[in-house]
Amino acid sequence: MPTLDQITRQALRALIPPPRLRLSDWIEREIVLPDGVSALPGPVRLWPFQREIADAIGDAEIERVTLVKPVRVGFTTLLTSALASFVANEPAPILCLLPAEADCRDYMVSDIEPIFGASPALAAALSDEQDESGRNTLLSRRFPGGSLKVVAAKAPRNLRRHNVRVLFMDEADGMEATAEGSPILLAERRTMSFPDRKIVLGSTPVHEETSHVLRAYAQSDARIYEVPCPDCGAMSELMWPDIIWDEGAPETARWRCPHCAAEVSERHKTDMVAAGQWRATRPEVQGHAGFRMNALISLHTNAAWGKLAVEFVQAKDDPTMLQTFVNTILGQGWRSAGDELAEDELMGRAEPFGLAVIPAEVLALTVGVDVQHDRLEVTYLGWTESGVTLVLGHRVIWGQYDAEETWVELDGLIGSRFPHALGGKIGVDACAIDAGDGVSMHHVTAFATPRTRRKVMAIKGAPGNRPMIERAGSTTKTGARLWIIGVDTVKLQLFGRLAQAGSFRFSADLPPVWFEQLASERSVVRYTRGQPTRSFVRIPGRRAEALDCVVYAFAARALVNLDYDQRRADLSTEAAPAPKPAPVLASSWMQW
Numbered sequence: 001m002p003t004l005d006q007i008t009r010q011a012l013r014a015l016i017p018p019p020r021l022r023l024s025d026w027i028e029r030e031i032v033l034p035d036g037v038s039a040l041p042g043p044v045r046l047w048p049f050q051r052e053i054a055d056a057i058g059d060a061e062i063e064r065v066t067l068v069k070p071v072r073v074g075f076t077t078l079l080t081s082a083l084a085s086f087v088a089n090e091p092a093p094i095l096c097l098l099p100a101e102a103d104c105r106d107y108m109v110s111d112i113e114p115i116f117g118a119s120p121a122l123a124a125a126l127s128d129e130q131d132e133s134g135r136n137t138l139l140s141r142r143f144p145g146g147s148l149k150v151v152a153a154k155a156p157r158n159l160r161r162h163n164v165r166v167l168f169m170d171e172a173d174g175m176e177a178t179a180e181g182s183p184i185l186l187a188e189r190r191t192m193s194f195p196d197r198k199i200v201l202g203s204t205p206v207h208e209e210t211s212h213v214l215r216a217y218a219q220s221d222a223r224i225y226e227v228p229c230p231d232c233g234a235m236s237e238l239m240w241p242d243i244i245w246d247e248g249a250p251e252t253a254r255w256r257c258p259h260c261a262a263e264v265s266e267r268h269k270t271d272m273v274a275a276g277q278w279r280a281t282r283p284e285v286q287g288h289a290g291f292r293m294n295a296l297i298s299l300h301t302n303a304a305w306g307k308l309a310v311e312f313v314q315a316k317d318d319p320t321m322l323q324t325f326v327n328t329i330l331g332q333g334w335r336s337a338g339d340e341l342a343e344d345e346l347m348g349r350a351e352p353f354g355l356a357v358i359p360a361e362v363l364a365l366t367v368g369v370d371v372q373h374d375r376l377e378v379t380y381l382g383w384t385e386s387g388v389t390l391v392l393g394h395r396v397i398w399g400q401y402d403a404e405e406t407w408v409e410l411d412g413l414i415g416s417r418f419p420h421a422l423g424g425k426i427g428v429d430a431c432a433i434d435a436g437d438g439v440s441m442h443h444v445t446a447f448a449t450p451r452t453r454r455k456v457m458a459i460k461g462a463p464g465n466r467p468m469i470e471r472a473g474s475t476t477k478t479g480a481r482l483w484i485i486g487v488d489t490v491k492l493q494l495f496g497r498l499a500q501a502g503s504f505r506f507s508a509d510l511p512p513v514w515f516e517q518l519a520s521e522r523s524v525v526r527y528t529r530g531q532p533t534r535s536f537v538r539i540p541g542r543r544a545e546a547l548d549c550v551v552y553a554f555a556a557r558a559l560v561n562l563d564y565d566q567r568r569a570d571l572s573t574e575a576a577p578a579p580k581p582a583p584v585l586a587s588s589w590m591q592w
Contacts, residue, residue, distance in 0.1 A: 013513040016464050022054075022055050022058065023057060023058025023059075024050070024058075025056040025094065026058075026085055027054055027078075027082075029043075031084060031115065033077065033118065034114045046078070047073075048273055048274050049073075049273065049293065050073075052223075053065070053349060054081070054082060056289040058315065059289075063197060063199065063285070064199050064287065065198075065199070065200045066219075066290040067201070068203035068213050068214065068291065069202055069203065069204055069293055070204060070289075070295040070305045070327075071204065071329070072295050072329075073295065073297075078113075079170060080112055082124050083166075084094070084115065084125075086166050087108040087122065087143060087146065087148065088121055088122055089422070090166075091144060091145025092146045092194075092511060093164040094146060094147065094148045094166040094167075095150070095162055095166070095168070096148070096168045096169075097152075097159075097168070097170075098171065099152065099153050102153065103171070103493070105138065107140070107170075108139060112150075116473070117375055118175045118183060119278045142548055143404075149162060151187075153187075154183075163194075165196065165197050166197070167187055167198070169199075169200065169201045169202070169203075170202055170203070171202075172201050172216075173207075173213055174203070174206070176465045180287070184201070191361075201216055203334065205334075207334050207492075208334060216529055217290040219285070220282070220285060220289060221281070221284075221285040221289055222280065222290050223278045223281070223290055223291050223292070224279055225238075225293060225481075226277055227280055227297070228272060228276070229257040229260060230264055231257060231260055232259055234259040236257065237293065238296040239296075240294070240312075242255055242256050242297070243255055243296070243305055243418065244263070245306075245309050250306065251309065253266075253305040254266065254305065255296075255305065259303070262364075269305070273299060278291065291561060292331065294330045295331070296308070318386075318503060319496030320493050320496065321387075322448050329448075340539070341498055343518065346515050346518060346519060347512060349501055349505065349506040350506045351505055351506065351507065353390065353508075354392055354393050355393040357419050357421055358382060358418050358419065359382065359422060360421035361385075362381065362390070362420075363385055363567045363568060364557070364561065365382055365383070365426055365427065366379060366383070366428070366432075366553045367430070367556070367580075368431075368551065368552030368554070369414075369431065369432065369433070369549065370545045370549050370550065371434050371444060372545070373400065376399075376401070376410055377396055378410070379393075379546065379549035379553055380393045380395065381553040381557070383557055388503060389497065390506075391505070391507055393507055397409045397410055399439045401443055407447050411447075414428045415430075416430045422570040424570060424572065425571075430457070430556040430560050431455065431556060432459045432469075432485070432553060433448055433456070433457065433459065434460075434548065436459070436460040442478060445458045445480035449481075455556070455559055455560070457556065457559075459555070460472070460482050460485070461484075461485050461548075462484050465488070466484065466486030466488070467486055468489050468555050468558050469483055469484070470486075471483055471484075478488065485552065485555045487536075490555050492534065494551065498518075513546075516546075517542065517547055518546045518547050520538060520547050521538055521540075521544060522536070522537060522539060524536075530550070
């Protein structure tokens, strides 16, 4: 017979619930990664630095979690596992916000459904059997006690209809303001009716001045992950300036302790990361946990210090590639080289090359055409295998935009083949012609459409965070198809490359006015519907034809797929290939 003391202890245990399992422990116990989702399928095993992030998401005392993340640190798996924990343990209305509709579908099909299906505790959670209303869709699921919706930030109407307790936002720096304001703020407002809400925001930062995730991290307790030095034991955050390697051998990369200057090889990294700790640099902030990481602490094989150093060496001379490295590997926002271009400095870099003989390193040729009412402006860009851009020349075709002879002359220019230093001749690989003013659109599309196979494209510029170039979703009134150029995306790359002499080179044949027009805009940061955005504005009194031509020709390069070895072999022949016959032009082809 139990004693009174034993009965009392049993009664107390019945009244006091058992301690809740930490989220990191629950993930490792319940979440299974299937083949196709992970290179190491099976039960999840969190890396040391992931555990505190998971526990912060599961901590009822922490309302917000912000994660500044690079690639190769397993954030998607961690996010999906945390989402699964709420579905299984704390059913509630849950919303996942991603930049675009395609991201939503890919996340549901490639991550959520496979991981839920492979994990026994979750296998049936989002199935149609759990939805008594019969309203389940791919991106909207119901389960006992809650719901899961995966929504694109580009569709603000989707945010108006939902009140949610749990909000996950991934790749926040890829989200643009809509007509109704910032989608991040709109989504956060949908959580206001829940006093126990949870908001998790993660992103790879893009531009330092406009980064959503960096701004959110600055408002958090700003935790950094520090690891001990194997020699002196001092704790330090692994930072890129402390990675060194032998001259000309980046694969020998190692870490130099900032405290004792000891040089630590890659083989110590696993133990160092295992012994690491998160430290809050702003401990006075309560309820908002912020985590900042870079790929130096990742235990992925392809994140070895030597491999990252090789990637850096390959990227360091190209601003576009370097920005990708800074964003995705170092987890840092890119700081623009300058707000304004200096025309005198650009003109001072002119070199003695041009269209008379194309330099040997140029293996591709693109053209940008700006359409004015009384002329066409044409700029030729040459491209090397390493991605360096050479401005080879600029031509002006004087004539009305609606005159047949104007377009006949343009056809001759873009159909020309130019002598090449390797011995052969090179022609234009792609041409982008501005059709965006509405007045000349019909004439541009009439010229470009029959030349589509030659990659002659009628284009229209569009602002904002868009792809460099993409096919328009609909046709014009006459049935023609336009290509859309993300002019801000192109200009952000251009400004960085133009600021570096080795990335952009100029022909001495270009007139001074061309350089003035190239430097006709400056980049500014403005607030649009409460959200900072970087845009480009015209400097008063300057024309911008040269800049527009370069933007169009720069974007056209994305549509040129080239076998460099074959092109080099073709250009090395003494005799030029026979030119393709020009199209037969009827005298009335421009009349409707």
